[in-house]
Amino acid sequence: MLNVNKAFSSFSVNDIQKAKEFYGKTLGLELASGPEGTLVLPLSGGTKALMYPKPNHQAATFTVLNFPVDNVEKAVDVLSQRGVRFEVYDELSLKTDARGISRGNGPTIAWFKDPAGNILSVLEAA
Numbered sequence: 001m002l003n004v005n006k007a008f009s010s011f012s013v014n015d016i017q018k019a020k021e022f023y024g025k026t027l028g029l030e031l032a033s034g035p036e037g038t039l040v041l042p043l044s045g046g047t048k049a050l051m052y053p054k055p056n057h058q059a060a061t062f063t064v065l066n067f068p069v070d071n072v073e074k075a076v077d078v079l080s081q082r083g084v085r086f087e088v089y090d091e092l093s094l095k096t097d098a099r100g101i102s103r104g105n106g107p108t109i110a111w112f113k114d115p116a117g118n119i120l121s122v123l124e125a126a
Helices: 016-026 072-081
Strands: 009-013 039-042 048-053 063-069 109-113 119-124
Touching: 009 016, 009 063, 016 039, 016 048, 063 072, 072 109, 072 119
Parallel strands: 009 048, 063 119
Antiparallel strands: 039 048, 109 119
8 A cells, every 4th residue: 555665755845946046056966857846856765855836835843854974064064165054053952053063962963944944954874
């Protein structure tokens, strides 16, 4: 009945062209055009994430995509040079340094937002 090999993730954006520029140019990811004006981000193992335009889009309040990296500090440096702004948190249960990197409470991770306000992260692969 359900086939996890064909499962995929999706999330909305308010401006598909801005998403294409951000994910394709700023983040340097390979994108494909999908049906009905969507963007397809191929992921490992043949899966994908689908971005679809939604006029009444509301940004996700949770992380929609996590990008494992070998070194979060290097990733933050490179992405910051490309114009990505990392989120700085100073909450009771979530603290980051001034660069937006959280350490010691789970994996080393840094969060940032796409132009639609959706939350993404880079995190150190274990």
